[in-house]
Amino acid sequence: MLYGKDKLKKLEFLTEFYHNYGLYKFDDKIYIFDQKLAQTAINKLEKGAENYLEDSPLKDTFLGSSSKSPETRRAIAAIFRKSSIEEKCTSMTKCVRKMKNAGLNVVNITEWSLCLALDIVGHVLLQLDFYALDGQQKKILECMMTILHRCYALGEITPNSMEFKKANEDFDKLTSKVLENALNVEDLPNVEKRLVKKLHEACGFEQAKDNMKLFLMAGTETTASTIPVVIYLLSKYPDVQEELRQEADELIDSVRKDPTVQLPKIESMMKEVLRLYPIAPFISRQNEHPVTIGNIHLDQHSDIIVFTWGIHRSKYSWDNSKEFLPFRHLNQSKSSGNLFIPFGAGSRVCIGQHLAWLELRLAIGILLNKFIFKEIKETPDLKIECDWAHAVVHPDKDMLFKLVPRSD
Secondary structure (H helix, E strand, O other), rough: OOOOOEEEEEHHHHHHHHHOOOOOEOOOOOEEEOOOHHHHHHHHHHHHHHHOOOOOOOOOOOOOOOOOOOOHHHHHHHHHHHHHHHHHHHHHHHHHHHHHOOOOOOOEEEHHHHHHHHHHHHHHHHOOOHHHHHHHHHEEEEEHHHHHHHHHHOOOOOOOOOOHHHHHHHHHHHHHHHHHHHHOOOOOOOOOHHHHHHHHHHHHHHHHHHHHHHHHHHHHHHHHHHHHHHHHHHHHOOOHHHHHHHHHHHHHHHHOOOOOOHHHHHHHHHHHHHHHOOOOOOOEEEEOOOOEOOEEOOOOOOOOEEOHHHHHHOOOOOOOOOOOOOOOHOOOOHHHOOOOOOOOOOOHHHOOOOHHHHHHHHHHHHHHHHEEEOOOOOOOOOOOEEEOOOOEEEOOOOOOOEEEEEOO
């Protein structure tokens, strides 16, 4: 009655209501939010994503498929190593700087972020320029928006609708073309073989194409969901924005040359955004056999949800848990005892976390250096919707702002 169809708010309420138990059952799923139980479940139980992705374009990827190919996983793991991602810093910086020319009057930051993220995925993972592929960038984004946003998050259409089926078919054809183009690009001398060729050699064209869908979707969704939230919050708190801008002005040139250079205040702010609005709001797990975690016995095939959203926003773990306190993470002692898992944890931590983190650091740092973010009458209030199939949250509307170019 209180929260209507807003399932995320219902679950947040239940997490506080059942705090002393550390878990509860809702819609035949067991939601775990006790920190010790959550860590045990993450590490001890099998991933459960395949049970959510039956109608998704990602069902046959290494994320959604129950079959496990060591060759495919090794090929994917190699490109996502922290050192490999940091080597691509120059490509990421060029992508952000190319996009910075968007700062005229009203800017749709949601669209801007999607284009930026897809551009980075193309250059960093595939060595392709989507802008040069005969308008395929726009077509790919339209398909992804239909599938991920209109269907899974907003519920405007269903996986059985003609619109969804057409978007899915078009996305499959476009991904095939992208893969063919990527395979035809010659590797540079003395440079490690590219991801697409490793994938193609490991699992063949069809499986390589399916896993590319994951890179295109997951690789854009994190950035495209986070950057609009960051700009919304910094527009709400102009004093914070200015303090972060001073750090960006001082350090951004050093970061461009060396991606390991720290941006302490900006990174603290980013952690706080991912605490308050964790882009992956839950982690799904399954157990094939009866199992006990802590003092909780689970029957076989229990549907387990480690509820990251509730863990991050718990008033029992975090001071002023629902408030945006951008510098709380500068003092590690205040948060070190709390479970902070925006990219998951353990052996099954998000394989793309280093790409996402570096991408966000560079994008926010460069944008702060080049623009002042301002709310305008077209800026909607921030309301979060959840894609329960792919475990992603994002603003329910396109986020519009004014980006005022700074004088050099």
